Amino acid sequence: PEVPVRTRKGRPTMPNDQAAAPPALVAAPGPAEHAGGCPVRESRTPDGTMGWVVSGFAEVRDVLTDPRLTSAPSTLAADGSPDPRIAGLTALGLPPETHHYFLNAIVDLDPPRHTRLRRLVSHEFTARRIQLLAPSIELITDRLLDELPDHRDEFGVVDLVEHFAYPLPVAVICELVGVPEPDRHLWSDWSRNLTAGHTERLRTATPALVRHVRELIDRRRAEPGNDLISGMLQARDDSANVGPDSGPDGGPSNAAMSEDEMVSMTLILVLAGHETTAHLIANGTLALLTHPDQLALLHQDRTLLPHAVEELLRWCGPVPSARLRYADRDLVLRGVHIRRGEAVHPHLDAANLDLRHHDRAKRLDLTRKRAAQADHHLSFGYGIHFCLGAALARLEAAIAFGRLLDRYPGLALAADPGTLIPGDRPVGWELNHLPLRLG
Numbered sequence: 001p002e003v004p005v006r007t008r009k010g011r012p013t014m015p016n017d018q019a020a021a022p023p024a025l026v027a028a029p030g031p032a033e034h035a036g037g038c039p040v041r042e043s044r045t046p047d048g049t050m051g052w053v054v055s056g057f058a059e060v061r062d063v064l065t066d067p068r069l070t071s072a073p074s075t076l077a078a079d080g081s082p083d084p085r086i087a088g089l090t091a092l093g094l095p096p097e098t099h100h101y102f103l104n105a106i107v108d109l110d111p112p113r114h115t116r117l118r119r120l121v122s123h124e125f126t127a128r129r130i131q132l133l134a135p136s137i138e139l140i141t142d143r144l145l146d147e148l149p150d151h152r153d154e155f156g157v158v159d160l161v162e163h164f165a166y167p168l169p170v171a172v173i174c175e176l177v178g179v180p181e182p183d184r185h186l187w188s189d190w191s192r193n194l195t196a197g198h199t200e201r202l203r204t205a206t207p208a209l210v211r212h213v214r215e216l217i218d219r220r221r222a223e224p225g226n227d228l229i230s231g232m233l234q235a236r237d238d239s240a241n242v243g244p245d246s247g248p249d250g251g252p253s254n255a256a257m258s259e260d261e262m263v264s265m266t267l268i269l270v271l272a273g274h275e276t277t278a279h280l281i282a283n284g285t286l287a288l289l290t291h292p293d294q295l296a297l298l299h300q301d302r303t304l305l306p307h308a309v310e311e312l313l314r315w316c317g318p319v320p321s322a323r324l325r326y327a328d329r330d331l332v333l334r335g336v337h338i339r340r341g342e343a344v345h346p347h348l349d350a351a352n353l354d355l356r357h358h359d360r361a362k363r364l365d366l367t368r369k370r371a372a373q374a375d376h377h378l379s380f381g382y383g384i385h386f387c388l389g390a391a392l393a394r395l396e397a398a399i400a401f402g403r404l405l406d407r408y409p410g411l412a413l414a415a416d417p418g419t420l421i422p423g424d425r426p427v428g429w430e431l432n433h434l435p436l437r438l439g
């Protein structure tokens, strides 16, 4: 089922994240063989239905901008049949009364509903707006780094995932949304329960979080601030006219966001922005520690940081694939016939390692000139669903890597990298632990 919160090994992420071939972290082969193979090929999707894997850089970009491919499979379902994503939401433990927040998430909408919603929130996510968060992100980062030594075990080892990569992004999302400090545990607990697959806890925690967001909205209505909720309350898009069912709770006026839409958006930010950023920080740290020549470059020249973040996003990005797209009619894609309703699976990681797009694509090289260009990687997707939080993720990652290296220049791995990577993946897309010595 296509839901904003799929689980693989019980771990939810927003984009579909299954079955993508990752690059090798330490050495060994990666998925760049797609460059020589067929960039659009038949496969079965995880739910057993027929689908198409797309792996070339140009081909993935085509798919992500093709208006014949929908992000909203429910629009293709026969009249009266249930939305195929509901079973997935139920399996996660999300109670039925909260499903509509996820079914109407921005990432699952097509134009014109998507266009309207995106316009209403995008001004809150511009690079300039996000830059205003830098002092708070630095403060949160420094506080977590200060506390790292207290988390060392009896062997002097600290887990960077648990004590840095994981808590940082959720704290930053709370800062962005405007969640007061004492309530932030509600958000990190909810996200942790999703990650851990604690379905029982989610049954009560999800409605509680929704109530909490509604309280925040009420508070900001009475007393506007500088936060996302205040921004959403003030947002107007007078060009929006997409019909009475434009929002989850409908209504004739769609120039402003409905309260349900605001709740949906805030929940989606946690799903889309927490684990993704956490994994980028963890994957990137592991990549740097296993490439001492690249790490040395970064130590010599911190101005390389923004480039380094782009190259790490390309080489070990945390989202191996975009969400499935579905053909809304019979169509031909790069000579391949795809039938209405069939799924297309855009492999971002394989696209990033396409040898037709990059020289020595499998090599991690922080000095690549292309890293300054917008077509360096597809890790944030492409087209209308391009990651809304990209500026935030970039800023956060640059601060996290920079401060971590400043503070602990002697940082070292405390485990064999091969043992850190869960399951069948040679790269740590989803590192559960990153044991380090602080030096």
Ligand code: HEM
Binding pocket: 015, 106, 107, 108, 118, 173, 268, 269, 270, 272, 273, 274, 276, 277, 280, 317, 318, 319, 321, 322, 323, 324, 378, 379, 380, 381, 382, 384, 385, 386, 387, 388, 389, 390, 392, 393
């Ligand atoms: C969409 C990746 C961080 C919010 C996406 C998509 C990708 C992506 C690949 C497109 C999915 C598709 O087209 O199927 C990432 C990565 C991140 C990250 C790699 C971190 C390194 C964030 C953060 C936020 C965020 C921090 C917000 C706090 C969103 C939202 C969408 C999105 C709301 C949906 C946009 C739309 O549908 O118009 N992200 N993301 N992401 N991301 Fe991110």
